[in-house]
Amino acid sequence: MKTNDQPGTFHGPAEVRLVRTLPGPIERIWQYLTDDEKRARWFAGGPMEPKKGGKMELFFLHKNLAPGETPPEKMKHVQDPGFKMPGTVLRWEPPRVLSYTFDEDSDVTFELTPQGKEVVLVLTHRARGEDIPSITGYASGWHSHFALLIALLEGTPPPPFWATHLRLKAEYEKTYAALKT
Numbered sequence: 747m748k749t750n751d752q753p754g755t756f757h758g759p760a761e762v763r764l765v766r767t768l769p770g771p772i773e774r775i776w777q778y779l780t781d782d783e784k785r786a787r788w789f790a791g792g793p794m795e796p797k798k799g800g801k802m803e804l805f806f807l808h809k810n811l812a813p814g815e816t817p818p819e820k821m822k823h824v825q826d827p828g829f830k831m832p833g834t835v836l837r838w839e840p841p842r843v844l845s846y847t848f849d850e851d852s853d854v855t856f857e858l859t860p861q862g863k864e865v866v867l868v869l870t871h872r873a874r875g876e877d878i879p880s881i882t883g884y885a886s887g888w889h890s891h892f893a894l895l896i897a898l899l900e901g902t903p904p905p906p907f908w909a910t911h912l913r914l915k916a917e918y919e920k921t922y923a924a925l926k927t
Contacts, residue, residue, distance in 0.1 A: 750766050750767060750892070750893075750896055752765070753885075753889065753914075753917065753918065753921065754869075754885045754888065754889060754918070756881070756885070756921065756922055756925055758925075759873075759876065759877035759878070759881065759925075759926075760872060760873035760875070760876060760877050760878060760881075761870060761871065761872045761873065762870075762871050762881055762884060762885040762888075763868065763869065763870045763871075764868075764869045764885070764888050764889060764892065765866065765867070765868050765869075766866070766867045766869075766892050766895075766896065767861070767864050767865070767866055767867075768864060768865045768866075768867055768895070768896065768899055769863070769864060769865075769899050769900060770860060770862075770863050770864055770865040771860070771863075771865070772841045772842070772858050772860045772865050773841050774899075775841070775858055775865045775867065775899075776840055776841035776844075776858065778895060778898075778899070779844050779856055780794060780796065780840075780844060782794065786805070786807075786810065787810075787811075787894075787898055788811070788891055788892075788894040788895040788898050789804075789891045789894075789895070790804040790805055790806045790807075790831075791804075791805045791807070792804045792805040792830065794835065794846075795835060796835075796838060796840075797835065797838050798835055798836065798837060798838050799834065799835065800834070800835040800838065801832070801833075801834060801835075802832070802833045802834065802835055802846055803830050803831065803832050803833065804830070804831045804833065805828060805829075805830050805831075806824050806828050806829055806830075806831070807824075807826070807827075807828035808821075808824050808825045808826075808828070808907065808908075809825050809826040809828075811894060811904075811907050812825065812906065812907035812908055815906060815907060815908045815909070816908065817908050818908065818912060821908075831848070831849060833846045833847040833848060834846060834847045836853060836855075837855065841858060842857065842858050842859070843855065843856070843857050843858070844856045848871065848884075851873055851874060851875065851878055851879070852871055852872060852873050852874060852878050852884070853871075853872055853874060854869060854870070854871045854872075855869070855870045855872070856868070856869055857869075857870075867892075869888055869892075871884050871885070871888065881922065882915055882918040882919045882922050883915060885914075885918045885922075886911050886912075886914035886915035886917075886918050887911060889910075889911075889914050889918075890905075890907055890910045890911040890914060893905050893910060894907065
């Protein structure tokens, strides 16, 4: 599954896309995107109304994802006590497409395509405006969270979250800066 280590790609200042190949079936992956308890094991829990226009709330509590790890100072609130992010479901097309608002400035879309026993997941994180000021943080965050999801799905030990996130953020910042020159 070599695509799982590839960095996301920036499509200008307003979009990042990541592609991962996951062990299927597609219905299993859909559950890890939409079920509160399953999603909390690799990203953020919280309720989600299963329909277009449905209300949702992501609850980020990284002490459960990265127990014993020390987060960067500005991310301590994400580790503990956590924080809630309200959103709206934009697309609900089980088990292939899920899209919702993310934070105040962007939307995320997950597209799932079965390929034999595997599922290709394409995540697109796109600004609602001209750019996303924290796009490199989103890119490294998704990359790190997907590493947790892959370990969970494969039954392997999870990588350290915060060390991975910080390393990837620096790499994404270099890549993103090169786009601007």
